[in-house]
Amino acid sequence: MSKMHSVNILDYTLLSSQGNTQETLKSIKNLSVKVLCKEVSTLNEPVKIPYYLLRDKIEENNDEIKEAIKKLIENLSIKLTAQQRAQTALLIGTSLIDRNIVESIESSVYEYKKKPYTSSKKSIDSFASEISKELKLNPFTMTISTACTSSINAVIEARNLINSGVVEYAIVVGVEIFSQMMSDGFSSMKLLSTDTQRPFDIDRDGLILGEAIAAVLVGKDSSKWSLKGAYSNCNSLNITSVSPSGEEYAEVMDKAMSFAKVTAKDITMLKTHATSTLTNDMSEINAIKKVFTSDVTFSALKPYVGHTLGACGVLELAMIMSCVDDGFIPKTLNHKESIIKEYTPLQEHKACTCGIFMLNYFGFGGNNTSVIIQKESI
Amino acid sequence: MKLYVKAQSSYRGNLDASEIKKELKTKYKLDTRRQDTFIHLAVYGAQLLKDKIDISSSDELYITSGVGNIDVLQKTNKYVYKDKEFIKPFDFINMLGNTTSYYVANSLGVKDKNTFQISNNFTFINTLISVFASLSVSKNEAILGSVDLCTNPNEVIKRVLGLDEDAEVTSSVNYQKLSLSSSGAIAEVEFDTKIYSLQEVQELIKNTDLKVMASPRCKDLDSLKDNEYFETMPSFYLNKTIQENENLLYIDCFENSYKIIKIIGLA
Numbered sequence: 001m002s003k004m005h006s007v008n009i010l011d012y013t014l015l016s017s018q019g020n021t022q023e024t025l026k027s028i029k030n031l032s033v034k035v036l037c038k039e040v041s042t043l044n045e046p047v048k049i050p051y052y053l054l055r056d057k058i059e060e061n062n063d064e065i066k067e068a069i070k071k072l073i074e075n076l077s078i079k080l081t082a083q084q085r086a087q088t089a090l091l092i093g094t095s096l097i098d099r100n101i102v103e104s105i106e107s108s109v110y111e112y113k114k115k116p117y118t119s120s121k122k123s124i125d126s127f128a129s130e131i132s133k134e135l136k137l138n139p140f141t142m143t144i145s146t147a148c149t150s151s152i153n154a155v156i157e158a159r160n161l162i163n164s165g166v167v168e169y170a171i172v173v174g175v176e177i178f179s180q181m182m183s184d185g186f187s188s189m190k191l192l193s194t195d196t197q198r199p200f201d202i203d204r205d206g207l208i209l210g211e212a213i214a215a216v217l218v219g220k221d222s223s224k225w226s227l228k229g230a231y232s233n234c235n236s237l238n239i240t241s242v243s244p245s246g247e248e249y250a251e252v253m254d255k256a257m258s259f260a261k262v263t264a265k266d267i268t269m270l271k272t273h274a275t276s277t278l279t280n281d282m283s284e285i286n287a288i289k290k291v292f293t294s295d296v297t298f299s300a301l302k303p304y305v306g307h308t309l310g311a312c313g314v315l316e317l318a319m320i321m322s323c324v325d326d327g328f329i330p331k332t333l334n335h336k337e338s339i340i341k342e343y344t345p346l347q348e349h350k351a352c353t354c355g356i357f358m359l360n361y362f363g364f365g366g367n368n369t370s371v372i373i374q375k376e377s378i
Numbered sequence: 379m380k381l382y383v384k385a386q387s388s389y390r391g392n393l394d395a396s397e398i399k400k401e402l403k404t405k406y407k408l409d410t411r412r413q414d415t416f417i418h419l420a421v422y423g424a425q426l427l428k429d430k431i432d433i434s435s436s437d438e439l440y441i442t443s444g445v446g447n448i449d450v451l452q453k454t455n456k457y458v459y460k461d462k463e464f465i466k467p468f469d470f471i472n473m474l475g476n477t478t479s480y481y482v483a484n485s486l487g488v489k490d491k492n493t494f495q496i497s498n499n500f501t502f503i504n505t506l507i508s509v510f511a512s513l514s515v516s517k518n519e520a521i522l523g524s525v526d527l528c529t530n531p532n533e534v535i536k537r538v539l540g541l542d543e544d545a546e547v548t549s550s551v552n553y554q555k556l557s558l559s560s561s562g563a564i565a566e567v568e569f570d571t572k573i574y575s576l577q578e579v580q581e582l583i584k585n586t587d588l589k590v591m592a593s594p595r596c597k598d599l600d601s602l603k604d605n606e607y608f609e610t611m612p613s614f615y616l617n618k619t620i621q622e623n624e625n626l627l628y629i630d631c632f633e634n635s636y637k638i639i640k641i642i643g644l645a
Contacts, residue, residue, distance in 0.1 A: 004514070004515045041458075041464055041465070042464070095474060095475075101451045101452075101538050102451060102455055104538045105451065105452050105455045106459075108531055108533040108534045108537060109456070109531065117543045119536075119540045119542055121498070121538065125496045125501075126499075128498060129497075129498040129499070138571060139572075140504060140507060141497055142495055142496075142497045142504055142508060143495060143496050144493060144495045145475030145476060145495065146476040146479075146493055147476055153493060157511070159515070160508070160512045160514065160515050161507075161511045164510065164514035166379070166507060166511050181458065181465065181470075184465045184470070185465055185470030185471075185473065186470075188464060188465050188466065189467050232492075233489055233490055234439065234489060234491070235489045239412075239480055240471065364471060364474055364480075365474060366480050366484075367476055
């Protein structure tokens with residue numbers, strides 16, 4: 001195993017629509033998923049759609065989002081010594097990077113909302129440096145915005161920073177809180193289901209958005225979990241999708257395995273991206289068929305927590321680790337009939353305590369990422 | 379940490395969007411539809427770099443910015459929230475940070491790593507650290523684009539960046555092709571994660587043989603400063619130093635925190 005390509009995952013924590021780490025695990029285990037509703041705009045009139053909202057509402061404002069992020073980071077950094085904290089970079093992955101600009105536009109442009117001029121910068125990336133200072137972490141912070149691959153790409157950035165000796169540890173946070181603009185944007189593209197998510201099902205009709213904040217601590221200390229390899233590329237048919245054949249997805253899956261020095265036969269389970277949209281699921285299932293034989297175990301997590309966009313990288317990584325630490329791989333909800341009969345996602349929870357796992361993430365803008373993680377047998 | 383610059387390109391000035399768009403269409407034969415001024419600026423800078431050096435499909439691409447695509451947000455915000463119109467799909471797509479890096483990657487034929495990232499107040503210097511870390515693992519080369527667009531009214535961008543109300547701001551796009559190898563390099567750039575105090579920076583200035591430039595935000599330093607401001611200004615001065623075959627210590631600053639880069643011309 002190339003040391004430059006691997007790093008250990010020391011801890012994880014999450015806040016999803018189903019609650020904290022333990023509550024989310026319980027909800028997955030017992031198949032007791034709660035979904036709320038939110039109003040989005042359409043060409044005609046606003047409609048209420050299902051939405052995986054956090055139980056304790058975080059207002060769409062900077063202070064509440066920052067406090068929620070900080071709380072999760074504290075959960076992880078509390079175990080570090082002062083010396084270790086000083087060697088811990090803070091990385092955020094989110095699609096909300098431009099949220100701060102809206103406030104400035106309103107304050108500057110519209111008479112009815114004009115505010116006195118102040119020279120104070122506020123944004124998701126300024127949260128990172130503020131939190132870093134408050135928790136006495138390393139001054140290096142970075143916010144990555146590559147759509148749905150944002151926070152998993154931030155995990156790869158953490159791996160790079162550690163393996164190149166820039167820092168010894170990194171906390172990587174995925175953040176996605178309700179944004180009216182983002183929800184309306186998905187609505188405008190007719191990608192939202194008004195019913196439920198059906199990954200890889202012939203009757204799938206779209207995704208359901210979700211809120212989440214999740215974080216992992218990465219470093220070289222010994223751990224049962226490690227990131228063995230990863231690959232990210234920018235290769236697509238157009239700005240929103242890859243080829244129906246899924247060749248671009250297959251390329252990242254193959255290269256991630258190559259960097260991790262494993263083969264398809266070594267993969268215990270594949271966590272798919274599975275947005276339940278017509279095109280993405282078609283491309284992904286065709287990519288799976290190219291890379292794996294039909295006995296591959298694969299599942300989709302979005303029906304439990306929604307599509308949390310920039311947060312899904314770290315959130316779904318933490319969910320997989322949480323489930324396997326509890327002894328199982330979660331089944332895919334809401335699946336009745338497969339797009340490809342021979343390739344059916346997991347229909348029942350499956351006992352599993354260790355193994356090698358592939359995690360797929362694909363986003364707008366041609367960003368495709370696949371990572372390989374491993375949990376050693378105890 | 380040190381990276382070597384293999385090529386650079388710069389564009390700065392009072393932006394004439396129609397001319398850039400025209401150049402992209404006529405000179406570079408690129409499809410500019412469904413894009414906006416910020417994306418055109420980013421793609422234009424990339425084409426200027428491509429004019430100077432071969433780009434490999436395996437080069438890693440990094441796009442950074444002070445605030446990202448302010449143009450589309452300003453436009454969309456007006457018609458969605460003020461005029462109560464429904465958001466247009468391509469405006470939504472263009473709001474996503476990596477849409478810009480997608481169009482840049484497409485125009486350069488880059489198909490490997492592609493990221494859009496921002497780091498509070500020191501986004502160019504911290505992205506150099508990201509590039510160094512990634513290249514240490516991948517052994518590839520990287521293209522780093524720094525894009526800042528100033529829209530009308532410029533009060534918006536000044537509020538976002540936390541600048542004084544009377545600050546002069548401008549648009550700029552600057553690219554470098556970077557490598558860990560010194561072979562064929564035209565400059566080396568040195569940087570670190572350290573945050574310096576005012577006293578430490580003053581000490582550095584006193585003891586350096588290099589020419590010194592400071593960001594207009596460094597109000598407590600008497601060093602040479604630009605009259606205008608854009609967030610990724612160190613990227614511009616890296617390129618300018620190379621063009622003039624000089625050496626430079628560039629100092630950036632925000633709220634009493636200072637960061638430096640050292641640029642040594644090798645041409």
